[in-house]
Amino acid sequence: MRYLFFICLVFCYITNINAQSQPWQGKFEPIDNMIAAPNSYRTASGAPGEAYWQQRADYKIKVVLDESQNTITGQETITYYNNSPDDLSYLWIQLEQNVNQKGNEDFGNFNNSLKDGMTTRQMQFLTRAIEFPAGYSISYIKDSHGKAMTSLVNNTMMKVVLDTPLKSGESLTFSIGWSYPITDRSLFFLSREGYEYFPGDDNTVYLIAHWFPRMAVYNDTEGWQNQQFQRLGEFALEFGDYEVDITVPEDHIVAATGTLKNPEVVLSKTQQNRMEKARSSFDKPVMIVTREEAETNEKTKSKTQKTWQFTAKNVRDFAFASSRKFIWDAQAVQLPTNTVMAMSFYPKEGLPVWQEESTKAIKNALEVYSEATFDYPYPVAISVNTSNVGMEFPMISFNGGRPKNGKMTQNAKAGMISTIVHEVGHNWFPMIVSSDERKWMWMDEGLNTFLHQRTIAERYPDFNSTTPQSIVPFMTGDKNILRPIMTTSDNELLTQFGANFYQKPTVGLQMLRHSIIGKELFDAAFKEYANRWKYKHPNPADLFRTLEDATATDLDWFFRGWFFTTDHVDMELTEVKWFKVYEVGQNIEHQKQNIQMKVEMDEPAATAADFSSGPEVIKMNTTPDQAYGGYLSRLDEDELRQQLSGKNIYEISLKNIGGLVMPVTIEWHYTDGSSEIDRLPADIWRKNEYEVKRTFIKTKEVKAVKLDPNFEFADTDMSNNSFPKVETASQFDRFKAKQSND
Incomplete structure (x- = not known):
């Protein structure tokens, strides 16, 4: 009996030790051990702390687009501000164009199995049997005195070694010369940039993005951002001011991030007058470049060049599009605190649907997103037509959806409009509320899709929208391969990518808004998050804490189940x-x-x-009386x-x-x-x-x-x-x- 009692004591002791070393993780336990602890940089309320800091990088860039060779050649001067408390002995710079080089570590990842009946394009994705040049050639890296700086390239990242550490509170100016061959977008799976060739009129549309060496993020939670670019995971970037000179063939029209500074040089007098008229046209777009003028441009093939000059304030990136094929329309959108020029650029192949719908979709997105978060702060919002895919950058997006022989089905039209709304909406998440897309893609795609779906529901009620029903097929999938939302973008299966990073976070936010918190409280909390973190770098913990802080609601049970597990509702x-x-x-x-x-x-x-x-x-x-205890009533x-x-x-x-x-x-x-x-x-x-x-x-x-x-x-x-x-x-x-x- 004593022996049995002793065994029981030992068992209870061991169980107690295991319980202490492995805390019980019930569905209602706090998620404090699953997210970063609050500190002076990021508070327990979800707001930036009094000691919050972030780096900054200003750029002056001169770039030449050579249409005959399909190349980009540029020189940039970067002024980097070390606002961190740390001294930095080296800098990391992103070289995303290197992802297109043969031998890149993720080459063939998206279509990596041979099978009978493959298309030639699928085989090209897999084998790259037709070779083509790609990737950066760095001609120089110099400090402000013209002295060469030491650098080391690791795939899509470049380390620049400093002779003297950049101390906290100081800045550094240096310059880089570079060039790269622009790639044919049709040769890549999931290509967000490059050129599209139109054999019918022997012309090209250039979509130029992640095109210049850019500073990687250095922050309080990770130090230097260290994940390579592998196409699915997108970008983590610092804010700064840009001055960009873009030299293109004289008959090209350029759409770009920022404000055009020399319209009198690059636009005709007629085009300038039309643009002035568009600034007060709030009910419909004004044609800046008509179809007839674009078709005339298609035939000219000018050999001379001109330079378009743009400036952009407090943005985290810069992109542009250039072509002689562009038709261009513009309309003013009045927000409570700002007037924005909504503009669309498209080849004649986009007619008539793009002329009818693109700028209208921009306007709808600007109005709904501004109401839900904060007024769009930039001077322009641009939609550029491309053959497929949608991709976002500050003030400009490249959007798929194109008629066939001038016609589109209603479903195709709805998809095109939805893409435009979505990509324009990315101006808020992550272009202003600047989360790390490479690490937490759901923070930009999920939050943006949530507001994109709200825009569709309010402005296009006849279109299909994402609802809790939409996610059921995914939630009932094989738990052996399902992954939680809190998975980094490059580690997600491609077949689950859209459901896990776009739809599931959207449905989760819809549940919070409609069924768990309520619209009034949730909308105020979501707006609080957006305003707390605009022009800053939030992490998941900052979102979770803000939603709880601004609603007085314990939501740890929801975040734990919906974001950190693959459990489903039944x-x-x-x-x-x-x-x-x-x-x-x-x-x-x-x-x-x-x-x-x-x-x-x-x-x-x-x-x-x-x-x-x-x-x-x-x-x-x-x-009975005894059930009342000491109470006399x-x-x-x-x-x-x-x-x-x-x-x-x-x-x-x-x-x-x-x-x-x-x-x-x-x-x-x-x-x-x-x-x-x-x-x-x-x-x-x-x-x-x-x-x-x-x-x-x-x-x-x-x-x-x-x-x-x-x-x-x-x-x-x-x-x-x-x-x-x-x-x-x-x-x-x-x-x-x-x-x-x-």
Whole structure:
């Protein structure tokens, strides 16, 4: 016996030690151990701290686009400001064009299996059998005195070694000369930039992005940003001011980040007058370059050049597009604190849809996003037509969607408009609220898609939108390969990329706004986050903490389940019991007979499949005095019995099968044909995360009960959400059938 007792003590001790070393991670435990601790740089409220800092880089760039050779040649001067508390002995610079070099570490990653029946383009993606030049040639790196600086290139990153450490609070000016061959966008999978050739008129549209050596981010949470560019993960960049001179063939039209400083040099007098008219045209676009003028340009093929000069203040990047094919329209958009020029550039192949819809879509995005966050602060917002893909940069985006022979289906048109809204919306996330896209892609794609879908719902209600239903097929996927939202972009499977980084965060924010927090509180909190972190670098913890701080709501349970796990929502309505209270003074057998009760009071009732057997009877006994303890007052039992007299009491049993806790919405259908909804918070699962019971008092008799009737919480199996059980196809089955038909 003593031996057994000793063994029990040892077992309890070991269990206790394991519990201390491996804390229990319940669904309602704080996520403090899963996110970075607050400090003087980033506060526990989710706001930047009093000691918050970030680096800055200003650029002066001169670049020449050589159309005959399809090359870019440039010289840039960078002034880098070390606002960190650290002395820096070297700098890291991004060289994204090196990703296109053969032998790059991610070459062939997206299409890496051979199969019978491959297209020639798929085979080119995989093998690069047709070779082409790519990547930077660095001609010099010099300090402000003209002295050569030592550098080392590691794939898409370049280390510049400093002779003397750059001390905290100081700045450094240096220059780089470089060139690279512009790549044919059709030769790359997921190509966001390069050139598109039009053989019909022997012309080219150039989309020039991540084109100049750029400073990597150095911050308080990571030091130097150290993830290579592998196409899926995008960018982490510092803010700064830009002065950019772009030299192109004389008959080209250039669209770019920033303000055009020399319109009198690069635009005709007629074009300048049209632009002036557009500045006060708030109801429709004004044509700056017409189709007829663009088609004339297509035939000229000028051999002389001209230089377009742009400036941009407080942006984290710079991009431009150039072509003699461009048609150009512009319209003024009045926001509460700013007037913005919305402009579209497109070849004739984009007509008529681009002329009809592109600038209108920009305007819609500017208005909805500004209302939801802060007024768009920049002078222009530009949409440039491309053959496919959509890609965002400050003030300018390259957007897919092009008619065939001047026609588009309604679905294709909706996709084009949605792309424009989405890419313009990226000006807020991450171009201003500047999260690290390479590390936390969901922070820009998810937040932006959330507002993009809000824009579609408000301005294009006939278009399909992302809803909780949209994410169900993904959530029911194979848990062996599913990954949580909190996964870095380059580690996500391509087949899951859109669902996990775009749709799932969007649905999560929709749930918070519509069903968990409420629109008024959520909208104010989301706006608080955007304003706290505009022109700064937020991390996931800053978003999570701000949403809790600005709503006075504990959301750790939601963030833990939705962002850090691959659990799904599957709530089961296992049982509904119906009761009535025995009324004092009435013969209980007579009461049973009246309500057609056929159970013995002392025996547990069998599980009922519906309400046809009538209610069980509850006999309430008088509370004995000892149950009150030291209290001298007594419950008014007559009043209690009177309040319950004739009422229907329902006990609902719920199971959490999917693992993800959520609020519970219950729809009651009464025998008189009416219905009502009760809402229970997610807190009902705190004591038991797997099974709960709840009691409701109803005046009317219930005919049927349903969970999540409006499909607010992405429940993956609606067939177990009803009582009595519904034998027909579940709501989810009908949704899947509709998807396949669409």
